[in-house]
Each structure stands twice: as structure tokens, then as C-alpha cells.
Amino acid sequence: MAIIEVNNLTYRYTKKKYALKDVSFKIERGEFVSIVGHNGSGKSTLGKLLCGLLQTKHGEILIDGIKLSDDTIDEVRQKIGIVFQNPDNQFVGVTVKNDIAFGLENRNIDVDEMEKRIKKYATIVGMDEFLDKNPENLSGGQKQRVAIASVLAMETDILIFDEATSMIDPLGVKEVTNAIKSLKEEKTIIYITHNLDETLMGDRMIVLKNGEIVLDEKIDNAIKQKDILTNSNLEPLEQMELIELVNKNNLNRKEEVEKVLWQSAYQK
Amino acid sequence: MNGKIVFGQYYNSNSWIHRLDPRVKLASVLLFMICLFVVENIYCLLGFLGFLFILIITSKIPFVKFLNSIKMMTFVLILTFILQIIFRNDGELLYSFNFNLTYLAIGIMVALLILWLLFSKYIKYLKNLVLIILVASVFIYQYYVNFGGLITIYNIDIYSGGLLMGSYIVLRIIALLLISSLLTLSTTPTELNNALEKMLGFLKVFKIKVSILTMMMSIALRFIPTLINESDKILKAQASRGCDFNEGKFSERIKQIISLIVPMFVIAYKRAYDLADAMEARGYVPDRKRSSIYVLKYRLKDYLVYAFDLGLIAACIFVKVRYAF
Ligand SMILES: Nc1ncnc2c1ncn2[C@@H]1O[C@H](COP(=O)(O)OP(=O)(O)OP(=O)(O)O)[C@@H](O)[C@H]1O
Numbered sequence: 228m229a230i231i232e233v234n235n236l237t238y239r240y241t242k243k244k245y246a247l248k249d250v251s252f253k254i255e256r257g258e259f260v261s262i263v264g265h266n267g268s269g270k271s272t273l274g275k276l277l278c279g280l281l282q283t284k285h286g287e288i289l290i291d292g293i294k295l296s297d298d299t300i301d302e303v304r305q306k307i308g309i310v311f312q313n314p315d316n317q318f319v320g321v322t323v324k325n326d327i328a329f330g331l332e333n334r335n336i337d338v339d340e341m342e343k344r345i346k347k348y349a350t351i352v353g354m355d356e357f358l359d360k361n362p363e364n365l366s367g368g369q370k371q372r373v374a375i376a377s378v379l380a381m382e383t384d385i386l387i388f389d390e391a392t393s394m395i396d397p398l399g400v401k402e403v404t405n406a407i408k409s410l411k412e413e414k415t416i417i418y419i420t421h422n423l424d425e426t427l428m429g430d431r432m433i434v435l436k437n438g439e440i441v442l443d444e445k446i447d448n449a450i451k452q453k454d455i456l457t458n459s460n461l462e463p464l465e466q467m468e469l470i471e472l473v474n475k476n477n478l479n480r481k482e483e484v485e486k487v488l489w490q491s492a493y494q495k
Numbered sequence: 496m497n498g499k500i501v502f503g504q505y506y507n508s509n510s511w512i513h514r515l516d517p518r519v520k521l522a523s524v525l526l527f528m529i530c531l532f533v534v535e536n537i538y539c540l541l542g543f544l545g546f547l548f549i550l551i552i553t554s555k556i557p558f559v560k561f562l563n564s565i566k567m568m569t570f571v572l573i574l575t576f577i578l579q580i581i582f583r584n585d586g587e588l589l590y591s592f593n594f595n596l597t598y599l600a601i602g603i604m605v606a607l608l609i610l611w612l613l614f615s616k617y618i619k620y621l622k623n624l625v626l627i628i629l630v631a632s633v634f635i636y637q638y639y640v641n642f643g644g645l646i647t648i649y650n651i652d653i654y655s656g657g658l659l660m661g662s663y664i665v666l667r668i669i670a671l672l673l674i675s676s677l678l679t680l681s682t683t684p685t686e687l688n689n690a691l692e693k694m695l696g697f698l699k700v701f702k703i704k705v706s707i708l709t710m711m712m713s714i715a716l717r718f719i720p721t722l723i724n725e726s727d728k729i730l731k732a733q734a735s736r737g738c739d740f741n742e743g744k745f746s747e748r749i750k751q752i753i754s755l756i757v758p759m760f761v762i763a764y765k766r767a768y769d770l771a772d773a774m775e776a777r778g779y780v781p782d783r784k785r786s787s788i789y790v791l792k793y794r795l796k797d798y799l800v801y802a803f804d805l806g807l808i809a810a811c812i813f814v815k816v817r818y819a820f
């Protein structure tokens with residue numbers, strides 16, 4: 228049974244414009260699915276719908292077989308956690324420890340268990356030395372790793388990352404993506420991004436355009452659909468362009484390849 | 496505003512006072528304040544102050560930190576003292592000063608006032624002291640000089656009662672300032688908030704949702720440094736466009752302040768919106784039972800402090816009853 232099943236999901240913030248339009252897909256347990264799309268394509272809306280922050284009557288969402296609704300929302304939130312884009316806006320606690328504890332306190336988990344989990348998950352994201360620090364004094368990457376630890380500590384099966392790396396510096400991005408990769412084995416991951424490079428971490432890619440799914444394939448196939456990707460206002464992978472260049476000029480000797488590659492580099 | 500805001504005065508020197516249970520500290524400080532108002536005996540007050548100094552010394556917090564809070568109140572303290580001296584006339588007459596109010600003296604006062612208004616913004620250090628010296632010199636002048644068109648002679652009488660009451664009130668305010676500083680210097684805002692949550696638990700009986708109140712408090716605490724950073728950024732941005740927040744006419748300053756407040760609200764709104772989502776996603780439901788990572792547990796020394804508190808209030812009541820009649 229699929230761990231996530233979305234059927235004919237439609238959502239509008241305002242009467243006129245659809246943020247999501249008739250979206251359906253299934254995600255199996257343990258899959259790592261990237262959701263890409265241009266600005267305003269509905270990625271965040273989908274993420275919020277999946278964890279019940281937004282609700283709609285149009286279409287249904289099944290998490291681990293449970294239909295998402297007001298009555299089941301508590302149960303579903305035990306299975307799904309989300310990390311948002313802006314690291315500053317998801318800190319609740321005044322210290323790292325405090326923040327990781329927040330979700331656990333909400334579940335009424337006792338102190339010993341809390342301490343254990345805080346230690347464990349802070350170590351997993353490499354923030355165990357910062358437990359008593361004020362998040363205000365951490366770098367973007369560190370903050371985002373704390374946010375991940377906070378969600379991990381709740382021990383949900385599914386993790387959603389909504390552009391979790393888009394507001395931090397390149398070094399921080401590396402820290403965060405490494406932390407996410409290390410979770411691949413145990414969790415079902417939905418990774419929302421507008422950067423095709425990052426989708427390579429995943430097994431599968433779903434492309435959203437103006438609230439509709441225009442592509443849903445295994446990553447190695449999907450990444451080659453240049454037309455669909457450029458049509459969806461996504462920047463194709465550099466590697467794709469280079470391969471195309473090599474093919475187009477019918478190159479096979481090393482010197483030729485080098486020459487053309489340099490030419491194209493200067494043209495940019 | 497640049498960098499002047501110091502948020503949370505907490506000074507960690509890890510003394511026995513720092514390690515006390517915050518509930519004990521909060522309760523004791525409240526009790527101490529009540530005692531300060533109950534006793535009306537200058538010797539008891541001096542005793543309290545002596546006791547406070549012992550606490551301050553054992554807290555290992557530099558005394559300068561305490562002086563800062565008193566410094567902010569200097570003006571109020573001096574004013575209270577002077578008003579008490581001038582207007583109370585019980586006890587015995589100690590001194591009587593005759594002052595000559597002359598046209599020349601009024602002229603000098605006006606001139607000094609104008610000078611003050613013009614130049615005070617260039618005085619960087621000890622501004623209050625300069626002001627006090629100026630005011631004092633006006634009175635000294637009136638005491639010694641009697642030419643220049645005498646209008647009237649007035650006198651200020653200093654009675655022992657006024658002196659006593661003045662110093663009594665000033666000492667009491669100082670004691671209040673010291674004890675509250677001791678609390679905030681030795682306890683983090685979060686600890687205080689937790690103590691409040693536990694201590695106000697009884698309000699549940701009256702259907703007051705304490706957990707929501709303290710959650711609001713802790714979010715406010717969490718947001719303050721963020722907003723300070725944010726306002727700093729905006730100020731810098733405005734400054735780079737040639738907008739100086741310390742200069743300009745009143746109407747300009749109002750405009751400048753609005754140019755700070757509006758973006759601040761926009762940012763705060765966006766943050767609040769996001770944070771609400773983050774909290775909900777992590778399972779926060781207002782007023783549902785939650786556990787707490789802070790376990791407050793009384794230890795022996797906490798009980799000892801409570802016992803001491805009881806002794807103190809008993810002694811105060813005793814003194815009050817005994818010497819009232
Ligand atoms: N709170 C809201 N109120 C009204 N309209 C909204 C709201 N949030 C999003 N929208 C609109 O819904 C559409 C989808 O927005 P969404 O945030 O899901 O896009 P996104 O793919 O996450 O974009 P981005 O890459 O900018 O994060 C957009 O047209 C957006 O303007």
C-alpha cells in the first residue's frame with residue numbers, strides 16, 4: 228500500500244486562480260520524491276495540504292491509509308513532518324534544545340525520553356554541541372539542521388522539505404543536503420525545490436506547472452525531458468546541455484570535445 | 496537605537512543564587528518587596544539593605560550591573576528626595592535657607608535654560624550631573640547674591656522629618672531596584688517564564704488559560720532578538736539612504752519612526768504567519784496538555800530559602816505590630 232496517496236486534489240486561495248488543479252499521485256514507503264516547479268507553481272501549497280496545514284474538500288489525501296480530515300489530523304501529524312524554507316521563522320524555542328523539545332512537549336512525551344531523543348537527533352544532524360545556544364547566533368545551515376532535528380525527533384515516517392536550502396549560503400546547503408541524504412534509508416522523503424541539481428538526490432521527480440503535474444517519472448528519465456523542463460520554466464541541468472552539445476556536433480575525439488566545451492563556456 | 500538595546504540582563508556567574516529554583520526566587524523577591532513596604536522603620540530598612548548587599552556579593556555579579564539600573568532612576572530618586580525635603584515639615588527645624596529672587600536671577604535662569612537647550616546634545620558624558628550642577632548653582636547664586644532688582648525673599652526650611660522621610664523613600668526605591676535587578680540578572684527570561692507557568696497554575700481554577708499566556712510570553716521572548724536584528728538592518732538601510740534617526744525636526748523624526756515601524760510590522764506579520772504554521776505542523780494545539788522539558792524540582796536549599804522567607808515575614812509583622820503602638 229502506498230504511504231501517500233493523493234487523488235484529484237484541487238486548491239484555490241482565491242476564487243480566480245487555482246494553486247493546485249486536479250493533482251494525483253502515489254508515493255511508496257521509502258521513496259525519495261522531488262517536487263519541482265517555478266515560483267508560484269503550487270509546491271508549498273501541496274506540502275501544506277499534505278500535512279494538514281491547509282484543507283480542502285476537493286480531492287482526497289490518504290496518509291498510510293488514513294484519509295486526512297479534521298478528525299484524523301492529529302493521527303496524521305504523527306506520521307508526517309515538515310521543514311520550511313526560512314530557518315528563522317520555524318524556531319519556537321529560545322535554545323536549540325528547547326526548540327527540539329517543542330514538538331515532543333506537544334505530544335506530552337516524558338522528560339527522560341525527550342532528553343534521549345534530543346541528544347540522539349541533535350547528534351545525527353551534527354548539532355549536539357550547540358544544545359544550549361540561542362538559535363539567533365547560529366548560521367543559516369546550522370539553523371536549518373536544528374529544524375531538521377526538531378522534525379526528526381518526532382520520529383515521523385514521512386518528511387517534507389519545502390525549499391529547505393533556498394535561503395542559506397552554499398556551505399550551509401552542503402551541510403543540510405548531506406543531513407538529508409543520510410536519512411534516505413529510513414524515511415519517505417518529499418523534497419520540494421526549484422533547483423534541478425538537488426533532485427538528483429531523489430529516486431523520482433514530479434514537476435508542477437501552474438498547479439498541475441506535467442511530469443512524474445523516475446529521476447534518470449525525468450531529468451532528460453528537456454522540453455518539459457524548460458517549458459515549466461526550469462533551468463535544465465548543465466550536464467544535460469553539455470551532453471546535448473557533444474551529440475549535436477557529433478564529437479568523438481577528446482580534443483574536439485574540449486574545444487567545443489570551452490567555446491560554449493565563453494559564449495555564456 | 497543602534498546597539499543600545501540590551502535584551503535580557505542575565506549575567507551567568509553560576510552562583511548559588513543562579514542555581515536556586517526560579518519559583519523560589521520569584522516568590523522570595525515578591526515577599527521581600529512586600530516586607531519593604533510593611534516595615535516603616537529606617538533601621539529595619541538599613542538591615543534589609545545590608546542583607547541585600549550580602550546577597551549581591553554572594554551572587555558574584557559585578558556591582559556595576561546593579562548600578563546601571565539605579566543610574567536610570569537617578570533623576571527620580573533625586574527629585575523624590577528634594578520634594579520630600581521641601582514639603583515635609585514635621586520633626587525639628589534643622590536649617591532655614593533664605594533665597595533672594597531677583598530679576599537678574601530670573602534672567603540668568605532663562606539664559607542657562609537656553610544654553611542647556613542649545614548645547615545639551617553635545618554633552619556626551621554625565622549629562623545628568625551637569626544638569627544637577629546647573630540647577631544647584633542657580634540656588635547657590637540666589638542664596639548669596641541679593642542685588643539686581645529684588646522681587647521677593649523666599650525660604651526653604653529643612654526639617655528632620657523631611658530628611659528622614661526623604662532618605663527613607665530613596666533607600667526603599669534603591670532596595671526595590673537592587674532586588675529586582677538581582678532577580679533578572681540571576682535568572683533567564685525562560686526560567687522566569689517557566690516559574691510563572693508553574694506558580695500561576697492555580698489560575699486554571701478560574702478558567703484562565705495559563706499555558707496559552709506563557710506560550711505567548713515565550714514566543715515574545717523568542718522574537719525579541721530577531722526583531723532587534725531586523726530593526727537594526729532596516730535602520731542601517733535607512734541610514735545608507737541618508738536618513739539619520741538622531742537628528743531632525745519633530746515632524747521629520749515622526750516620519751523616520753514610521754519608516755521603521757511599517758516594514759517592521761510587515762516582517763513581523765510574515766514571521767508570525769510562518770511560525771504559526773511551523774508550530775501547528777509540530778503538533779501544537781492551544782491549551783492541550785503538554786509535557787515540559789524543564790523539570791523544576793525543589794532541593795534542600797530551596798526549602799531553606801522558603802523557610803527563611805517565612806521567618807522574614809514573621810519578623811516584619813512582629814516589628815510592625817510591636818512598634819506601631
Ligand atoms: N496565503 C496565500 N494567499 C493567497 N494566495 C496564495 C497564498 N499562498 C500562495 N498563494 C498563491 O498560490 C499559488 C501557489 O503558491 P505556492 O506558495 O504554493 O507556490 P510555490 O511553488 O511554493 O512557489 P515558491 O517557489 O515561490 O515557493 C501562487 O500563485 C501564490 O501566489
Ligand SMILES: [Mg+2]
Nearest residue numbers: 270271272390
Ligand atoms: Mg514555496
